Amino acid sequence: MNHIDRQLKEIAGDFDPEQKPPGIEPVPAGTPRPLWSVMIPTFNCAKYLEKTLQSVLSQDPGIKKMQIQVVDDCSTQDDPEEVTRRIGKGRVLFSRNSENTGSCSKNFNICIEKSFGKLIHILHGDDFVLPGFYEKIQDLVKENPDVSFFSTRCFFVDEQGILNSVSARVKSLEKPSKNNEEFFYTTAVQASGVVVRRSFYEENGGFLTNLVHTADNELYARAIAMSAGVVSKEVMASYRVFSANDTSKLVKTGKNIIDIYRLNKIFSKKYPSFSKKKGLERAVLLALSQTLFFKKEKNRDAYIKNKAIYYLIAPLGFRFKQKIKKILNSAKKLLNV
Numbered sequence: 001m002n003h004i005d006r007q008l009k010e011i012a013g014d015f016d017p018e019q020k021p022p023g024i025e026p027v028p029a030g031t032p033r034p035l036w037s038v039m040i041p042t043f044n045c046a047k048y049l050e051k052t053l054q055s056v057l058s059q060d061p062g063i064k065k066m067q068i069q070v071v072d073d074c075s076t077q078d079d080p081e082e083v084t085r086r087i088g089k090g091r092v093l094f095s096r097n098s099e100n101t102g103s104c105s106k107n108f109n110i111c112i113e114k115s116f117g118k119l120i121h122i123l124h125g126d127d128f129v130l131p132g133f134y135e136k137i138q139d140l141v142k143e144n145p146d147v148s149f150f151s152t153r154c155f156f157v158d159e160q161g162i163l164n165s166v167s168a169r170v171k172s173l174e175k176p177s178k179n180n181e182e183f184f185y186t187t188a189v190q191a192s193g194v195v196v197r198r199s200f201y202e203e204n205g206g207f208l209t210n211l212v213h214t215a216d217n218e219l220y221a222r223a224i225a226m227s228a229g230v231v232s233k234e235v236m237a238s239y240r241v242f243s244a245n246d247t248s249k250l251v252k253t254g255k256n257i258i259d260i261y262r263l264n265k266i267f268s269k270k271y272p273s274f275s276k277k278k279g280l281e282r283a284v285l286l287a288l289s290q291t292l293f294f295k296k297e298k299n300r301d302a303y304i305k306n307k308a309i310y311y312l313i314a315p316l317g318f319r320f321k322q323k324i325k326k327i328l329n330s331a332k333k334l335l336n337v
Contacts, residue, residue, distance in 0.1 A: 017265040021205025021222075022109055027116045027198070036066035036134065037117030037198070041107045042125035043100075046078035048240065051161070053087045055128035059135075060091070066134075067117050069093035070125070073107045074100040080125065105207040105215035112201050119150075119195050126240045127192035130155075133236040137195045140230055147176050148200035149220060149229030152236035154190040159242040167193075167239075170231040178228050183221040184267055184274050185282045189231060190239040191216050200227055208266075213250050213259035218266060225271070252294070252302040254309040257287045261313060284314045 027033060038056050042049060049070070056068055070084045074097055084094040095114065101107050111122055119141065123129065133152065140150045153167045170188050172179050182188040194216075200223055207215045223229060250256040264279035287310035294303040 015210055015262050015265075017262070017269055019208060019210050021208055021219075024109070024112050024198075024201040024206050026202050031116050032064070034063075034065050034067050034117045035138070036061070036119050036121065037115035038066060038068045038121045038123055039111035039115055040068070040070045040123050040125050041073065041104070041111050042070055042075060042080045043073040043104075043107070044075045044077040045124075045126040046075065046080040046083050048126035049080055049083045050087050052123060052125055052128050053084065053092060055130070056123065057087070057091065059129070059131065059133065061134070063091070067093070067115065069095065069111075069114060071107060071111045071114060072096045103209055103212060105209050105211060108215070109206040109209070112198070112206050115198060118198055120198050120201070121195045123192055124240075126242075127190075127238060128240075129192065129237045130235070133193075136232060136234060136236050140232060141195075144176050144228075144230055146228065147230055148197040148227035149223040150195045150231075151189045151220075151229070152193040152232045152234050154193045155235055155238040156190075157238050157240050159240070161238075161240075164241065166235055169233050173224070173229055173231040174233055176228050176230045178225055180221040180224040180229075180271070181273060183217055183224070184271070185278050187217055189220065190237070192239045193237040194220065196223055197227075211259055211262060211266075213256040214263040218263055221267070221271075251290055252299070252305070254287065254290065254302075254306040257283055257290070257306070257309050257313070260286065280313070280315075284310065287313060 040049070040052060040056075053068075053070075060066060060068070068088070068091065070080055070092060072080045072095070081094050081096070084092050088094075097107065097110060101110070108122055112120060119137070121137075136152060137150050140147075144150075153169065155163050156165045156167070157163055167190060168188075170182050172182055204222065204226055207219050209215075211218055220229070250259070260279075260283045264274075264276065264283065267274040267279065268276050287306060291303060291306040291310050294306055
């Protein structure tokens with residue numbers, strides 16, 4: 001174990017890059033099998049759940065073809081059951097975990113375990129799909145019977161649902177492929193647009209629970225490498241970005257950087273084409289970007305936490321170049337260059 005790993009262990013606890021994914025049991029024999037399981041994990045996001053449910057119900061092909069279920073991870077600030085009952089009108093199942101899992105990836109695995117459809121769409125309780133999403137994925141499934149991973153592109157929207165941007169095309173996967181390199185150094189797709197065959201989870205396990213921010217990226221890369229994937233160039237879903245969601249919280253603590261560092265270690269062991277150098281550059285540049293952002297925002301706590309992680313993982317040569325660049329920029333301003 002090197003000094004970075006030792007210090008990361010002090011910050012974030014133990015980590016095993018060779019941890020096996022948790023097993024997913026097959027659906028019991030004799031259970032009715034709809035084509036779809038739309039599983040909606042929630043935790044303190046009930047004010048967005050109405051939009052989420054409406055976007056699914058507007059495309060509902062009926063109970064024989066689609067399971068729709070909200071799986072609440074013991075929300076403490078709102079009542080997703082009331083929203084499910086009011087909007088679902090008996091059509092949408094609701095379950096609450098016996099205790100809070102403390103991890104999105106664990107609740108995602110619970111969603112998979114509770115599903116009984118052939119195609120699983122894990123739609124976060126604050127995201128939504130656009131008209132025609134399920135028809136589009138169903139067409140991709142029919143065209144690609146040997147593929148397990150399907151996705152469309154997504155809009156990024158804010159708390160009010162206002163469009164901010166759109167995810168990029170994944171050109172290497174617009175035709176079925178096992179090339180998962182798009183997932184090595186970036187988040188190529190968003191969960192709201194992703195559908196995976198249940199049979200893949202049964203054969204290869206669910207989400208790794210020792211990852212938080214990057215558990216979905218690991219699973220998507222694994223699904224594509226093992227059983228191929230296809231990503232439509234059409235934009236058919238929306239991913240909500242706001243200050244209170246889990247990703248934003250992880251950014252403020254810098255733990256998203258730690259998760260990327262962990263993901264790099266997993267990828268370096270599993271995929272020969274993964275570049276350790278490029279993986280580290282991604283983590284370092286993101287840590288620097290977050291550090292500078294929180295410094296500008298005068299968020300002292302977030303600034304200190306991100307700076308500590310930046311100095312921990314950034315090579316000395318990289319930090320030296322950044323200091324020289326800063327000095328030169330300052331000199332240019334003084335000289336009015």
